[in-house]
Amino acid sequence: MNDACIKSDKDASNIRMRQIRETAVSEVIESERETRLSADGLIRLLEDDILNSVLKPGDRLDEQSLARRFEVSRTPVREALRHLASSGLIDIRKNQGATVKRLTTAELIEMFQVMAEYEGLSARLSARRMTTAEIAEMRNWNEECRVRADKEDHDGFYAANNMFHEAIFHGSRNEFLQEESRKLRNRLNAYRRHITTQPRRMQKSVIEHGRIADAIVAGDEDTAHSLMRQHVDLLAGTAADVLLALESETTE
């Protein structure tokens, strides 16, 4: 019934769906929980808080406060923090506690470049391996993107866009790739929303998605790879500007 292993971050496959639907989940008061959760559970909760920007970059994570809040001792809290640290979501500095990691523009650009490669590879593999059912699903999500884009529904587009990309990752049949990209996306999450809300971006994305889908269906892996990389890289390019602007503000 439990089996809440740690393995290497596996599980958590449907996290993104949850993100989309609930957006700000953890309004559930902790005291209402039935079972006293442990380190494994804490990881999930803290991760959610960071992903949903309840905890913002730079925020301090005080062991004692967290222990009180979750009604456990500091030991499991510390272990959860350690985990988050090595997955890159927080920084732990010796004797100085943990803070939500704040990324510099340079780091973000670097990470987006790697993300673009993940996506490119997933498109390449999908061009080889995707089933007809999966292709249909991918197309459906892009159709959803189009609908949302026409309505100027940024949040809806954001969600549908995620599902489109997710569909391609799934089609790649490479679980390791999916897992690594999930982790990276989590790390970028706090900065990601600022980007897709660019003026003409949504319409362009829908068109690019279409071309990528075509290449995948045609089984043209090089084209699929290349188009997808450029698609994501473009986002990264425009992202750089946005982010440089953000950097001047006090993120606080």
Add this chain to the structure above:
Amino acid sequence: MNDACIKSDKDASNIRMRQIRETAVSEVIESERETRLSADGLIRLLEDDILNSVLKPGDRLDEQSLARRFEVSRTPVREALRHLASSGLIDIRKNQGATVKRLTTAELIEMFQVMAEYEGLSARLSARRMTTAEIAEMRNWNEECRVRADKEDHDGFYAANNMFHEAIFHGSRNEFLQEESRKLRNRLNAYRRHITTQPRRMQKSVIEHGRIADAIVAGDEDTAHSLMRQHVDLLAGTAADVLLALESETTE
């Protein structure tokens, strides 16, 4: 003087050099250590043991034994294990302890595909950014590869080959990429040696290296990317056979 942070696995940049030179380091008797090391140090030591195959896939990591061996309590040991778990080197199953992660062939192939993309991206970025000094170094390492290959010196080739690839990662000027590839290489390390010792492989590698270097010097990023991916993918391809063979043995 200390500053042995955890951040996100940073530091440890020269680990690979150390690997090459020392190969089986930890013959240093633990009791001869001056300062009682702590969690951060443990991580490094255990990592080294796994990387140098002192600890083999499937081996159990007993908290108490480790605590005794390193002369600390179980607490820092547990935290170190947690860290290794989330960096993917070991598995922790609830109430069942930690074991060195054993990878299936399928997982290895998936990981090699991602590694190939890392390398491809690093070649692409190097084609844009490498300085003349770095180019010279890259060429030198391939020359070293040639010398070692002619002598049928597998270990020497292995080291020089690593340095060639390392040089290209360095030239990419993308620290995040370097870091991620370092982590992945660590995870693959235990299985990697079996691969480069294929019959004609060394000579072929030297030639492929040459072509990659040419593309980088010419600033042809697409070609550099593509050649490098194929170069590494090839290794993965031949690797698959070797690994399938290995799988039948009892790795024990």
Add this chain to the structure above:
DNA sequence: CTTTTTTGATTTGCATACAACATTAGTCGG
């Protein structure tokens, strides 16, 4: 003799206590 159950030993998970370090506030000297 095989299969199942139960009991004991071992190991992990969590809580608490203590020690080391960092930060801050306060005091003293300039």
Add this chain to the structure above:
DNA sequence: CCGACTAATGTTGTATGCAAATCAAAAAAG
């Protein structure tokens, strides 16, 4: 009034103790 040093406070790092879970071996039933 300002800066440097010292003391007090709080937070993190480690050690140890205890409870719960797992695993192994012995005993009982078939």
